Amino acid sequence: MKRTLIKNVHNELGNIVTIKGWIDVARNQGKMAFFDFRDVSGKVQGVVFDKPEVMEVAKTLRPEWVVAVTGIVNERNDKSAKEFKENLANTGTREFFIKDVEIEITEIEVLNQADTPTFEITESTGGINEEVRLKNRYLDLRTERMQNNMQMRHRVAKLCRDYLDEQGFLELETPILTKSTPEGARDYVVPARLSPHQFYALPQSPQQYKQLLMSSGMERYFQFARCMRDEDLRGDRQPEFTQLDLEISFATEEDIITLNEELLVKIVTELYPEKRIQQIPFPRISYTESMEKYGNDRPDLREDKNDPNVLAFCWIVDFPFFEKTADSDDPQAQGEWTFTHNPFSLSKPEHIENLKSRQNIKDIVAAQYDIVLNGYEIGGGSVRAHDPEILQSILRILGHSDEKIETNFGHMLRALGSGTPPHGGIAWGFDRLMMILQNEKTIREVIAFPKNGEGRDPMMDSPSEISQEQLDELHLELKPLKKES
Ligand code: ASP
Numbered sequence: 468m469k470r471t472l473i474k475n476v477h478n479e480l481g482n483i484v485t486i487k488g489w490i491d492v493a494r495n496q497g498k499m500a501f502f503d504f505r506d507v508s509g510k511v512q513g514v515v516f517d518k519p520e521v522m523e524v525a526k527t528l529r530p531e532w533v534v535a536v537t538g539i540v541n542e543r544n545d546k547s548a549k550e551f552k553e554n555l556a557n558t559g560t561r562e563f564f565i566k567d568v569e570i571e572i573t574e575i576e577v578l579n580q581a582d583t584p585t586f587e588i589t590e591s592t593g594g595i596n597e598e599v600r601l602k603n604r605y606l607d608l609r610t611e612r613m614q615n616n617m618q619m620r621h622r623v624a625k626l627c628r629d630y631l632d633e634q635g636f637l638e639l640e641t642p643i644l645t646k647s648t649p650e651g652a653r654d655y656v657v658p659a660r661l662s663p664h665q666f667y668a669l670p671q672s673p674q675q676y677k678q679l680l681m682s683s684g685m686e687r688y689f690q691f692a693r694c695m696r697d698e699d700l701r702g703d704r705q706p707e708f709t710q711l712d713l714e715i716s717f718a719t720e721e722d723i724i725t726l727n728e729e730l731l732v733k734i735v736t737e738l739y740p741e742k743r744i745q746q747i748p749f750p751r752i753s754y755t756e757s758m759e760k761y762g763n764d765r766p767d768l769r770e771d772k773n774d775p776n777v778l779a780f781c782w783i784v785d786f787p788f789f790e791k792t793a794d795s796d797d798p799q800a801q802g803e804w805t806f807t808h809n810p811f812s813l814s815k816p817e818h819i820e821n822l823k824s825r826q827n828i829k830d831i832v833a834a835q836y837d838i839v840l841n842g843y844e845i846g847g848g849s850v851r852a853h854d855p856e857i858l859q860s861i862l863r864i865l866g867h868s869d870e871k872i873e874t875n876f877g878h879m880l881r882a883l884g885s886g887t888p889p890h891g892g893i894a895w896g897f898d899r900l901m902m903i904l905q906n907e908k909t910i911r912e913v914i915a916f917p918k919n920g921e922g923r924d925p926m927m928d929s930p931s932e933i934s935q936e937q938l939d940e941l942h943l944e945l946k947p948l949k950k951e952s
Pocket of ligand 1: 671672673674713809847848849892893894
């Protein structure tokens, strides 16, 4: 029989349906058996009575077994059904657990059995040891909370895609096997078998490629981009994470800010109607003002921090372009300049001359903006230097020799010199945005398969060793590990 999704079972009152899914709860009461069944769309109760042959099967069933269940849809009239109906009448939304109907089971087919799950799937796994959750992530993801997190992640991504498509953006992929870029973090590298002793780098972000797409005349680009940064995993970091990355030709800072603000407001109003944005348009605060007033550049502007449904967005603008690496441990580096955000940015128009002549460096303000939500930086971007002379000047301020500029950035300079339009863009930390929207405490709760605090995947047991044969093919030899003192 054709499968009915559980969320649609209530439309079939009096009819015979077949549902397919998991046994959430099994309660065998001797002559009768009750079940809660679960699929991607909802939960519903099923009951077996007066059917000895079905009862024989029912007795054997255990939680997490996968079943096809056929039966008649009846109305429910108990206490929880009444509560469900009242809530439905008040809010118009059907809860995940459908309680106004139940299925009087006439047939059960077991599609697969299951080992006893390591933890309860029926409850939120928030309190369970995270290592255990990650090792059994496929079980963890079956819980209602995690299913909801994944579904909302999809909904938000889809809304972004649809909106950006309407606005004339192309969704384009950029390479994962790429070249080391100076974006501030350590690269993950991949040995290139066909070019022995050479390595690809995994992208820290598609920064150069998205700018090269502007050189290529694509005008409006976006991508849900996977970014890899080999950093120490302090706090809530992941070695790989997702950005909503975009770039626009002929755009001013104002254009980019307006478009992003419109998209964020749309996400909240359409997908999170229970949430309230504290202020629209989002307040804009200069970096200097934010540091003076709040002591940081990601202020939490919520007037009421106890309310999980308040979203206080703001833009932080006018960042200093350069800072001294004075606190570097490396004495050689003392007094050198580094970029605060992105070496490819442009300064504010009034500072372009200083950028070109490399004067008053500490006062140069970048056309750089960060989007902050409830005390978290959820994105950042800038208007870019599209004049090769300016980019070259920036790279010289950063202390790169002409030779190094040619090896690392020659392609960028040539592309800018080939007729690249003015452009700018932004990237959102998509995981962090989803974490806040879903009222979660870590980004791991909104990523299907995250790594643990040591950067490991306990389920796959990765990273792992590779065979001698693989090493030989790559011309790699492993040095013995240094003994820890
Ligand atoms: N690529 C930058 C980053 O990853 C964002 C941007 O400037 O578009 O932070």
